[in-house]
Amino acid sequence: MARRPGRNFLFVPGPTNVPERVLRAMMVSQEDHRSPIFPELTKPLFEGLKKVFKTKDGQVFIFPSSGTGGWEAALANTLAPGDKVLTARFGQFSHLWTDMAMRLGLDVQVQEEEWGTGAHEEKIEEALVADKAHEIKAVMVVHNETATGVTSNIAAIRKAMDAAGHPALLFVDSVSGLGSIDFRFDEWKVDLAVSGSQKGLMLPAGLGFVCVSQKALAVRKNAGLNRVYFDFQDHINTNPGGYFPYTPATNLLHGLRESLACIEEEGLENIFHRHHVLASATRAAVDAWGLKLCAKSPRWHSDTVSAILAPEGVDAAKIISHAYNRYNLALGAGLSKVAGKVFRIGHIGDLNELMLLGAISGAEMSMLDNGVKIEAGSGVAAAQQYLRQNPIEKQEATPKAA
Amino acid sequence: MARRPGRNFLFVPGPTNVPERVLRAMMVSQEDHRSPIFPELTKPLFEGLKKVFKTKDGQVFIFPSSGTGGWEAALANTLAPGDKVLTARFGQFSHLWTDMAMRLGLDVQVQEEEWGTGAHEEKIEEALVADKAHEIKAVMVVHNETATGVTSNIAAIRKAMDAAGHPALLFVDSVSGLGSIDFRFDEWKVDLAVSGSQKGLMLPAGLGFVCVSQKALAVRKNAGLNRVYFDFQDHINTNPGGYFPYTPATNLLHGLRESLACIEEEGLENIFHRHHVLASATRAAVDAWGLKLCAKSPRWHSDTVSAILAPEGVDAAKIISHAYNRYNLALGAGLSKVAGKVFRIGHIGDLNELMLLGAISGAEMSMLDNGVKIEAGSGVAAAQQYLRQNPIEKQEATPKAA
Amino acid sequence: MARRPGRNFLFVPGPTNVPERVLRAMMVSQEDHRSPIFPELTKPLFEGLKKVFKTKDGQVFIFPSSGTGGWEAALANTLAPGDKVLTARFGQFSHLWTDMAMRLGLDVQVQEEEWGTGAHEEKIEEALVADKAHEIKAVMVVHNETATGVTSNIAAIRKAMDAAGHPALLFVDSVSGLGSIDFRFDEWKVDLAVSGSQKGLMLPAGLGFVCVSQKALAVRKNAGLNRVYFDFQDHINTNPGGYFPYTPATNLLHGLRESLACIEEEGLENIFHRHHVLASATRAAVDAWGLKLCAKSPRWHSDTVSAILAPEGVDAAKIISHAYNRYNLALGAGLSKVAGKVFRIGHIGDLNELMLLGAISGAEMSMLDNGVKIEAGSGVAAAQQYLRQNPIEKQEATPKAA
């Protein structure tokens, strides 16, 4: 293939754009991961991740794995085969985690929700209330369903669980949420949260993060699911000293140090605000095109990815492949049930207005080239309008006085 | 200053965007520049640059310097104090080279041209015809005046010189032209061409390139301008073996190897085509905004940079600083005579459609924020329209048969 | 801590020194791992790894994990809880794999061997002969025990298994062997081999490699050990197209492409030869010091790491920490049973003579500073002597004729 000039516009909802300084920080020679100075690198990482999870009491684990490994760590450390869990399924990723639970031998009670909606707190409450015997050990929720651009309300789910007076643990997949949209481990009394490096954390893929409450840690002894690689215990034995039970992915750890510094400098609340502004601008473009999101209503809107329904009769896959081949724009494909029906614009990670406008321009051109009846420039103009009125940098971020 | 998320959109007309693989190629440990294997790196660079200059007979020199150093090398190796040269001045860079010639003690005959136009071949012919005594030793022309977005017609100037039957040497500054718009050293009988690394060659600044004809090399012995650092002779003594008279900037040489490979892969003619398409799209946007270029007519249009006149009463400097501060877009400022009157969009180097559309969006928003009366999205829509119809990849590039 | 000038001498037996070009190759922006061009990167990786494993029939899997993950993948995909396996334990890593098998619920028959020896093929044959009922499903062997510098003879073990006429699968951990000492998957009829990226493959940690025979793949359906992340099946479903069941660690894959190119260029047999020469030079130094290896006899000598016994009364840990703190030399520590008794020099990965001599010098100085009675310079002189007579580049590597 001939050289493609210029940069690829990466707008899949992960892996996301990695800041150059993070990429640079990873360019390090190998080192002895058992040296006396290695903990100078590693110990602050655990502390930094706790801030991102918004937890004081939780314990964070770092696995050399993808987020899928984090999912497995979550289940395998806390549950025994045959244990009952409650899940909601409404997209490819909530499906895959549900499927994993089944394959691991759990007894999975699935709430099937319409794709384009998310976990319904009222139905979860109902199910928990009905579970008089407290057989349900854990409720599994995907915070941000990347396949459909849907965010579930974890705070509301926690409230529903409390209302039901049910002792089940709350497990949350925030792979494509953490570091991009608000997540409050302690305040929402989450028991186990799973994330990965390649989304809001602005790193290459290769690290899985799991944050675990003391309550969830307490049940690990009873867990009957076999595991060694993902066993919390081996990490609990070694992490406090700054070490790991096996060779860690040191280059990614160096990158993590830098990405945590990026997050600290921009500020988590500022980052959430920026994601909201860029998402809103994207939604303004979708409106201007006269198209619809997969997300059924604003209640479900995700600030990290917009899944856009192609008009009847147009193959979304063609919009995506043409955008890639002709305009060097990587859009997210529709997965499973929505394959061919949606294309996705990820607006997550290290992103700003002009990157997004470039992507919106590209999506627009690809749709036009594929015969979609939209007005040229309309999406861009609507997004511009929104962005001019809403700076991505939160104004209150500046301290008011010395 | 707080961290700025996302990438800077670099649209000054140099330094230009450097392909990641070129940046990567420069990440090398230091080496002995007198080692037996060093020439494996260096010798092909001279050959590669000759292809870019389109020369077989010319000799290329590589200086650890900016393009300004190349200018000085050109003059100091070929002329003696008091020697007469003819130049045309029509922008900040043609001014600076003219000024350098004066400071070096040359007798400079300046053709002042209106900014927005370039070197007028007919006037050059006239001046040469008038110079019966052949006192003019060299004609100095800036191929692409970066300050005003004007390209002069070097082929026509050569024709004019031939028509005048005058033996003056032809010196061309193609700093912001080479590798982006067509340049034909041999065919146009250029005697000395100057360029730099940070424009069409897609490298960081730090290398000056000078291509010299045998005719120009022949006069170097008579040159009375003092110089050592820029003396061709020391390079002539060492370059054939693959070495340099002093320590070369080896990391940039590694980068140069990779950028020459990029150029080879994309193909020079394809690259010129791409620059023409992106420039045309930019001009379509300017038209749609109802604005005018600094370049007075299509004859002078530059395919590497567009200098755009801000409407009466609007300070172009504010458009530029707002674009930088609010949208992380670096536009080129108006220099000298056109300061405050123009802003420049460089469309040179490693660039594609969506990068350009992002920049056009940003310029549009900055103008709107500064009260310029344009229609939101209009420039983007016009550019999109052009780009959809004109692929940046030349269609004929694909061989028609096996 | 103040800046330490110069390079760290990394002589732990992994992570190993990564060639600069491999590090450089990893400096890539993120990309869509579901793009149409992604397989151009990934497909050749599987082919390249097969060459390194020396297999045509085996299937290679690449996990975003450490080698420990590879261990778990090996067991979890082929065995059911309660299945019987035979292992030999003679060092920390053969211990850990044995321990993992136990924790995963397998019925582990352990042959305890003296540390400093390895797996005894004659005893394995005996055990298999005794297992008339063919209850033993697999024989697990560590090819190169990193903790003691011991290499077991896999070819001999295969012969023993054949002699016993036993159908058990042969599982080999070659984490610190593959790509450094000879390994022949097909010829030795290995059924499952595990390795990692951070040893002979000259990459950062973060990838686990597993090579599986068709015979071993055939039993995966019967495997009752729960697993999803490490399930071969999901990879079998996606790898042929060049994709993965979850987000792969793309930067490491780019690095892997480059490290495979390095291996190809140097040549596997040349690499084995180089490791043998550097190991022999190290052993010459140990001899000259009057010290002993942990490996009991030449039969067990490892060409990738030498574990050296500190003299009676000297704490090996002090030699190691002093070497690190004073001379910036990272030696491998004694683990478990041999803690404080041995220090290890890893001579594996991207290494040459002078790097090794620097490390031997450092070990020598640290021993002298710790009161070990050796002659200054004696180890270096002995190693030099060996190295002068034995080039690291195999002479036969040059083809004898056109």
Add this chain to the structure above:
Amino acid sequence: MARRPGRNFLFVPGPTNVPERVLRAMMVSQEDHRSPIFPELTKPLFEGLKKVFKTKDGQVFIFPSSGTGGWEAALANTLAPGDKVLTARFGQFSHLWTDMAMRLGLDVQVQEEEWGTGAHEEKIEEALVADKAHEIKAVMVVHNETATGVTSNIAAIRKAMDAAGHPALLFVDSVSGLGSIDFRFDEWKVDLAVSGSQKGLMLPAGLGFVCVSQKALAVRKNAGLNRVYFDFQDHINTNPGGYFPYTPATNLLHGLRESLACIEEEGLENIFHRHHVLASATRAAVDAWGLKLCAKSPRWHSDTVSAILAPEGVDAAKIISHAYNRYNLALGAGLSKVAGKVFRIGHIGDLNELMLLGAISGAEMSMLDNGVKIEAGSGVAAAQQYLRQNPIEKQEATPKAA
């Protein structure tokens, strides 16, 4: 050529080994060198360099050039053709600077000194005393003659000039001295000091540094040597704002920021100490080999490079080429008068004990392979002995109390 495993041992006296963090800092995308934030990068560089030169009153200039460009800047900004200068010539670099002065049209009074000695302060005093008419405008001295491993005593030369009561300016080439051996611009009343990036500053080649006293700046108006590229005035006009008269080599400036941080962290005095220790260890090895330095007596010993005389009848060039080809060790060649007679070990830049011992080992093996009668290991042992007793980190560096 086949891949060479492991790292090259770079022991030419420049380019020197660049710390990985400096290399990493240079991996930055291009930027607008006229942006409002560019001075945040550049202004501290001038301040940092002043600390390295040990000046408060001097002004530092940064040129995109090699050190040779710095030489030319020095002469061209302060002298007119025909001006008389006094120089001492005792090696290839003092020769080249002398030669440049001649080629630039200066009237050069040369003190020829035996190679292996340096500038003799007593003879300089004599010459200045004899110059009753004060025709000598400047005394040019090479601080550290890289070709012969000789350091001249600048403090003593200043004293001699003062004793002579002569107003000549003092020009010093400290290309291979600055940042490695002590240099005191203000205290020694140096008027103009020249250096480059690729030696003690631990950067790739590509930047020339010139530090100029107010006294020297004052005469720049009278300077009749033509120059533009190297004209101080253009820099004086732009540097205070943080800008440059032409496009600077931004990637090297990013590297410079990091190398200045390295110097700050290690501490200049610590760095000088380290160079002295490594140089002394090298000289101990030379002694042990029974060989002689080119430097005639300890008075002339350089702490950044040792030029070693090969024994009668042995071609030093063979020792060098064999070291390079067989052991991947780059030694410095003998230049001009000492070609074939000396080989040089550069012990300058980012270096530590084991790197040096590796190089000494390599030199030792190459000499042995070339038939030099030395005892194997003898040089290494002597160097080890010295290094064990003399830590490279100055003990007083630690503050004595809180």
